[in-house]
Amino acid sequence: MNAPLNPTQLRIDVLQHAVATSMPHESAHLHVTGEAIYTDDIAAPRGMLSAAIGYGPAAHAALKSFDLRAVLKAPGVIAVYTAKDVPGVNNYGGIVLDDPILANDLIEYHGQPVFLVVAESHLLARKAARLAKYVLEIRTPILSIDEALAAKSYVLDPVTTGRGDAEAALARSPHRIGGKTAHGGQDHFYLEGMVAIAHPVEDGQIAIQCSTQHPTEVQHIVARAMALPDAKVRVECRRMGGGFGGKESQPALFASLCAIAAARLGCSVKLRLDRDDDMIITGKRHPFQFEYDIGFDDDGRILGADLMLASDCGYSADLSGPVNARAICHVDNAYYLEHVRIRNFPCKTHKVSNTAFRGFGGPQGMFLIEHVMDEIAHALGKDPLDVRKHNLYGLTERNETHYGQAVDDNILHDIVPELERRADYRARRVALREQNKTCRIIKRGIAMTPVKFGISFNASHLNQAGALVNIYSDGSVIVNHGGTEMGQGLFTKVAQVVAEELGIDIKRIRVSTTDTSKVPNTSATAASSGSDLNGMAAKDACRTLRSRLAEFAGKKWDVDTSAIRFVNDGIEAGAGNGVKRWAFADLVHDAWFSRISLSAQGFYKTPKIHWNRDTFKGRPFYYFAYGVACAQVAIDTLTGELKVERVEILHDVGSSLNPALDKGQIEGAFIQGVGWLTGEELVWNGKGVLTTHAPSTYKIPTAADIPEEFNVWLVENSPNREDTIYRSKAVGEPPLMLAFAVHQAIRDAVSSVSGYKASAQLAAPATAEAILNAVMAAQAHRLVPSPLAGEG
């Protein structure tokens, strides 16, 4: 039953109408009443204690000694643990073992955990954690990408890859531009901070309840830290209050800390991070710096490209290897780069270790090429949309990526012109330029950007999933799978798949808490792959159950199993007056009575993919998801303030499993992308201390920041050309990158200040200050007097 599915099986009709409908999130009624249980809401077992982390007070220092006597003496304190108290491996690194759970003798970022204090309450633990005294030998921290590059400070070896002969192509190009740009990091700001609870269980076992996108990794790392076999650690997660990649590799740290304390104390221990501690201790989106040298023809078509991508990985490797790999694999975005050299430097700095964040390097790579597109357009005096169109991957030629994957499902040649029409892009662009001539202070800009995003984990082995479907004898159904629910609606979509497959009312189905003891060895719910992988695994399990039930019914009815239809909350065979019907609850009750197994495992592995991480070649992605956005912004040239006025989006989700949830993912990702590129600014001071560690200083978008005119359409009649679950496409990450349209529109507006003579000197985030600086730089370029210079 674990054999790969026959693709022809996938082309079944949607009979039940459980998929392709906009049913609400399976927990919506619990969200709105406050009845949905998050990890911190779980009723405490008797005697549960709370823990808090004591963290390093410097960015880079030798930890000579520390004095925890005051911590131990503080009211309510039960115990304090340090590195020497970790029974197994004192490291939570998932790929490279360079992430100590508790620091030994070296502190490599301000916020690095040094000890854990356990107390009678959350507040008492937090108070005690502040009482430690450290003897440190301060070392010079590396706090920027430039410093790291100069010192050749890397977490992993730099990579050089590409295709063709970039140098020669550049040399023979009629036009050539070069430059630098950069973007900042981004805090996940999941509304629910990191939280884990460890319960000691008999015979040395540990049970963990944890807000995590990756229960299996938490299980494996806790087991390793506790020197236990994986089978003695069980991890559960019903739901997260947001993840966005932040809860992929990092929850293992907090779960491990709880486990260490719970095992020693013999009682349950909870560790819930205060928001400031969460933002100080946990990693963020990787900031990148770029250099480029681009050769192009008179149409703006790129002939040669030499690209340098340097990322700030923080102090350890964490997921930086795959994040940088995805940046390399998305530096093309939607454009054919025939001759390209890519150099990538994963820089080590003395900051928190940066990690997965929605897009996972993809947005970073694409930031560069979208900047380049605008620069080319500016150099040639062309509409940037025309330059982008000239560079799109072709349909029959110019359609292989620089890493060797054919782009054979490209729909951008249809959807870019379609959105251009729907958004009335050309006419609005002309009108805004005209308006900018007379509008003295407020300037407007518009831009359209496409997105192509590869779907699958780059590392092929991660593209597998399991599911367990149990039918109870009353006809109710429990589905369990390896995916986690963080708000994206995965549980809803999987329930829809099961309802569709079994032909039953979705009310029969409960998707239960993700649990490592039910489905083992799962991958993180990440890379937008949740529904693709787990939906297929659940479907596989349903197919097994269907064949058992069909065989049972076929014998009873004396019909061929192929004549049995799973529809209308039961099964049917025959037609007209001769139709036979067996209600689902009766059927499964009778099947149970006849000793038919009503529980099945399902398994799925993504076909066709392969990746050679040494040569950076292969087909890492099963398919691509596409989208295009048009954004109009207004800026205030006196203050740099920004308003995103209007946005149109046309996005590809294949055949949608749930249009409402998909639209929610598109809108939410887009606004999150806008936050990354505009107002969300992480500021570190000269000592490597994060000064924006709370929502008072780190500003994610609010309701008023969204465009008043915000039209989002799903591409219609566009089934996935690959045999994915009901021909749908992944949607979690790709729309985040549609936000580039906003950044480019700001650059367009800034450029107007120079009479479009200069391209805007604007990196990201485009805060009001950054925009005002770019405006002032543009004013220096203009030939006509500035309004600030006394123009009447």
Added chain:
Amino acid sequence: MNVLRFFLNGVLVEREGVDPHTTLLDFVREERRLTGTKEGCAEGDCGACTVVIGELSKDSAGRDRVSLSPINACIRLLPTLDGKAVFTVESLKSASGTLHPTQQAMVDCHGSQCGFCTPGFVMALFALFKNETSPTRARTCEAIAGNLCRCTGYRPILDAAQVMYQKVPPAAASCSTDMERWLFSPATTGAPPLPGESELAEKLISLVRTEALHLTSSAGTFIAPRTIEDFSAAVLANPDAWILGGGTDIGLWVTKGLQTNGVIIYTGEVAALKRVDETDTGIRIGAAVSLEAAFHAMNRLYPELAHVWTRFASWPIRSSGTFGGNVANGSPIGDSMPALIAIGAEVVLRRGERQRTIPLESLYLDYKKQSREAGEWVEAIVMPRRSTAGVFQIASYKNSKRNEQDISAVCAAIAVTTERGVVSQCRIAFGGMAGTSKRAALTEQTLTGKAWSETTVRAAMEALSKDYSPISDMRSSAAYRMQVAQNLLLRFWLESQGEPQAVRLF
């Protein structure tokens, strides 16, 4: 009177020996196991902990009403709820299981994804539902400016704020009690209270005290005097006490600074400090008047400033926070002070029996240094009526990284009177440019007596650079602050000239 009494979701809570530092959030989550209210930041900035409080009020017809406002439970100290009604998200669904119109609208509009912020949004929308009959999109944005959602991109939540009014008839049919019928009914204008509201008002009246509330516990004492005399005596007797207004700053001392104080004296129950008195010369606002109510009063005299008050923190913070607290705190980035200084407001200080009134600007000496004496506290703020001589123009501009619920990088307030095209008087104050909100003396001097022209304004912009030496921090650089401050003078001038095209976005 050592017993804290309030209604939580309609049930009377009575507590003795309360640690006065306990937050409402910890109380409902930890002690009452009402875990629908979430902690997202514990500093009043994300709204995941939003609950609604009901307080006794009188309507224009003199009827007893219960006014409902959203607050952040995370920084609201529990003893301040004495005599009030608290509604958490658990209170909305009817006993028969029917979702409240707000909740149903959120479900139908797909307004939740991860769901963690959702109870806070539901309560903010519930407050809106009970206060507005048909809110505009702008009003809705303002009402939920204190609620962060990281998943949805807000569009479906804004939709829900419209749709919730359409969900009333089907939902209301399921109500079985007067209280439910009241909760399920949207705001009305001028209508008499529903029986459920009157019933709650009567319950709250039964909790009204005439004597001070004294809560003592091993962790400290909470005193809520009823009269100015008692209050003043308590402050004199406890020189190290915290004087607590709405707790929107002190709450953070507790949740973030992890501080405690042996005595906390609460302004919020002193009737005389909650008065807004309009006189011939101006409006006198008691120190304990909420920011929301104070701004409403101020808008009557200076409607041009109204827009900046909608951007002052968030509705829950403005509902909890007090005008006197903002002024007494005197933060260099407080947004009410520049405007108050520009209009020439005065502050009434009191120590024991002694009262004195000084210009507000003379209260602030330097960063966290005030001319208040030990034991002296802010009793009221007096706002003068607008100048009638010449042409009086005034504006306040807030500049911050995010437009809603953010701390200003720069906050400007500019009041200029011109007579026959010449500046006869001007008062200009900035926040974020120095250790206190401060007047721009040189700039004012440069403008006064000069023709109100761009040339004059540009000279004033130049002078401004000598008035201030701002700092760089995580909000913005010193250079940006100065540039923006100068440009805001230009904006003011452009607006005063009736520039045909818009000169600002917010």
